[in-house]
Amino acid sequence: MYDAVIIGAGSAGLMCAARLVSKGLRNFIVLDSNSKPGKKLAVTGNGRCNLTNLKLDSNLYFTDDPKLLDSVISRFTVIDTIDFFEKTLGLKTVNKDELVYPWELKSSAVIDVLRLYIPQECFVFDSKVNSIRKEDDHFVVASDKEYPASNIIIATGGKSYVNTGSDGSGYKLLASLMPQDSFVPISPSLVQLKTSDRDLKVLSGYRFNCSIRLVCNGDEKASETGELLFTDYGISGICTMQLSRYLETGKNTVVVDFIGRDEDIIRSCIANFSERSTRDALAGVLPGVLTDIVLKRIGVKKLISKNEIDKFIDELHDFSINISGTNGLDNAQVTRGGVKLSCLDENLQSKLVRGLYVCGEVINVDGPCGGYNLQWAWSSSVIVADDISRSIV
Ligand SMILES: Cc1cc2nc3c(=O)[nH]c(=O)nc-3n(C[C@H](O)[C@H](O)[C@H](O)COP(=O)(O)OP(=O)(O)OC[C@H]3O[C@@H](n4cnc5c(N)ncnc54)[C@H](O)[C@@H]3O)c2cc1C
Structure with missing residues (x-):
């Protein structure tokens, strides 16, 4: 015994x-x-x-x-x-x-x-x-x-x-x-998040150092700073997994701030290379695919007016990703x-x-x-x- x-x-x-x-x-x-x-x-x-x-x-x-x-x-x-x-x-x-x-x-x-x-x-x-x-x-x-x-x-x-x-x-x-x-x-829990936003598929494989927050049914539940990885199903990375703990039934949105305090860099690139397309003007600071998505989301082809540039910057600060669920237990850390x-x-x-x-x-x-x-x-x-x-x- x-x-x-x-x-x-x-x-x-x-x-x-x-x-x-x-x-x-x-x-x-x-x-x-x-x-x-x-x-x-x-x-x-x-x-x-x-x-x-x-x-x-x-x-x-x-x-x-x-x-x-x-x-x-x-x-x-x-x-x-x-x-x-x-x-x-x-x-x-x-x-x-x-x-x-x-x-x-x-x-x-x-x-x-x-x-x-x-x-x-x-x-x-x-x-x-x-x-x-x-x-x-x-x-x-x-x-x-x-x-x-x-x-x-x-x-x-x-x-x-x-x-x-x-x-x-x-x-x-x-x-x-x-x-x-x-x-x-x-x-x-501690799992990757899926999105139904089809326009984000092209970002698959891109990594960003940024801040993200989780908004559930209109209320902010959690926020994190770190590396965000886009995948073919949605988003991954430690900060994403941390947010996954707070998901609720109903509408869940992850809001990404891609640029933090660096909006002046964006503004000066647009001003310095105004003869270029917006995608090319920002080539040294943002991946072209992201610039294209943001321009499409605000309904502008090329940033010219101050109002358009402000809208573009706002969208980079508050970029919404609709969350449709999580990966399964087999991919969860806990x-x-x-x-x-x-x-x-x-x-x-x-x-x-x-x-x-x-x-x-x-x-x-x-x-x-x-x-x-x-x-x-x-x-x-x-x-x-x-x-x-x-x-x-
Ligand atoms: C990819 C990944 C990374 C992680 N990184 C970290 C980290 O850095 N820090 C951190 O704090 N946590 C981390 N975790 C979480 C952490 O590993 C787990 O919470 C922890 O290992 C749980 O310990 P446990 O002993 O309860 O279970 P486990 O470590 O899963 O051990 C359970 C054991 O029981 C055995 N077993 C199950 N059923 C039976 C059965 N019927 N008969 C005989 N044997 C059985 C299994 O074979 C297994 O060996 C991570 C998890 C994953 C998946």
Whole structure:
């Protein structure tokens, strides 16, 4: 009989196992359907793994239980996380402003320090868990073999980037043990946005450093500054993904300010090259395709009068993109929804099924880009491991 079976060797499962080891526990196993640990962790931060955020604000997460979320993150903080990685696991970290990365700027370093700290015999790979049943005072976890355990930890992730192993099967495992009203329906978060504006197709592949804001049903909901990438379906880039979190049912519009404070440059190009077409006059500052779209939107062929130039500038400051939806879960960085945090106690143990613990993205918690989602995986898994080790040691 194992003290614990951890289902999932992703960010949360690995951290949970490492924490158990640091508390002197060895009688546990980690099962994963993949042939190696941390497959999603490997692709985080463009392969560099932004592992946390020095300015983390717990108010920026979405969840059904903000108080419990704040308590979990306050009990294993960003500083505790960096300390654990540096002092216990031996990972050197480096900061880029408030974003924290492994010093090597490689996610493989994060996976390696976790993997190497956990005894090899605790891992069982290529082992997809299909069912869990409760028998008297323990659980039986079934994959190709059966594993009896006093405690089980569901660290199966959400349902985004399915090819990394998080295929949503964790929700089914939980649903077999918890009441149906314990779940918030899942949807993609931190995801690219689609547009129905056909005139924007020609911008596909263009990148702009600009400010963007999201207006939902007439109200501004969020704004971001950064790189905006136009694609064949709509818009992408970190700032777009951040806005995707605030989309509402109804009319959603992204308003782009392409020029910020640089409108004088536009005005002087138009004045200096007035003999040229507007597209050619602005060739050194704006892609011709964008100039053409903006001219078409304001209904002018060549900018001549002050009024026309003002309208053109206004359109560059307030360029609307109608949002028709988002890409699917498979392209989303995180899954919104999952098991309700409010169905778990302060140590993330099911309030109804004792011995059943949950951590990481499978819980209804999602944060913005910038290390928030990994911090949730680290904090929630440590809280679970600490509670289990208190009950055993
Ligand atoms: C492209 C991308 C970039 C990202 N970048 C960042 C970033 O830089 N910073 C940040 O904070 N967050 C980032 N995230 C989000 C972050 O990676 C996740 O929130 C985090 O990994 C979730 O951890 P988890 O352990 O809950 O789930 P996962 O890491 O997805 O791990 C779940 C594990 O469970 C296994 N599993 C699932 N079901 C079963 C089953 N039935 N039986 C056995 N095993 C099972 C899976 O194989 C998987 O290994 C990124 C996500 C993506 C997709």
